[in-house]
Amino acid sequence: MQQLLKEARNCTFCEKYLPLVPKPIVKATKNSKIVLISQAPGRIVHQTGIAWNDQSGKKLREWLGVDETTFYNTNNFAILPMGFCYPGKAKTGDAPPRKECAPLWHNPILSELKNIQLKILIGAYAANYYLPGNLNLTQKVSNYEDFLPEYWCLPHPSPVNRFWRSKNPWFEKDVVPTLQKKIAEILD
Incomplete structure (x- = not known):
């Protein structure tokens, strides 16, 4: 597992297409319980090398109902972006x-993560890759129970996505508390 992650972190496969030098962000242990499959690191994350070290991460931790210590414990959360x-x-x-x-x-x-109990698909890129079909992201988020026990779809927590959240108040009112309960059960 550690060798595989080392190879991934040293990957330069798409270097010629990137605006900055490659700095792959991926975190996991064989004991990780939840995988966060998201879009790609933002500029702040690229600079710091710390996944979800931005406003999106703050909102995501709020949705998950966890503090930074719990979040950054790779035995709890593996971080596996689409890019x-x-x-x-x-x-x-x-x-x-x-x-x-x-x-x-x-x-x-x-295939190396033997303890995974939930894969959280964050944003349309992850949701469409893992759950192809005719449903849009809003439908996948609202019908999250249809994809359990393996997947749970979330909108991207980026501040840019605040309009989606304002149009869909049911998400933070109804879905987030249920998600927090599920996360607490897994991490307990």
Whole structure:
């Protein structure tokens, strides 16, 4: 497992397409209980090397109902983005994650995680990759029970996504408390 993660962290496969030097962000142990499958690291995360070390991470931890110590304990949470490196800027927010990472790294890493009890798909890129079909992200988030016990879909917690949250108040009112209960059960 550690050798595989070392290889992933040294990956330069899509270097020529990245705006900055590759700095893959991926964290896990064989004991990880929950996998966070998200979009890609943002610029702040690229600079610090600490996953979810930004406003999106603060909101995600709030949704999960965990503090930083619990969150950054890799025996609790594995971090496996769709793209391991910062992809650059787009018109609104960051560019999409590079398409090379997930097919190259996800299956080998996931096959080593023997204690996983839940995979949380954060944002449309992760949800569409793992749950292809006709449902949009809002439908996948609202119908989260249909994907249990393996997956739980969330919108991206980015401040850029605040309009989605304001249009869908049911998410934080109804879904987040249920998610927090599930997370607490797994980590207990």
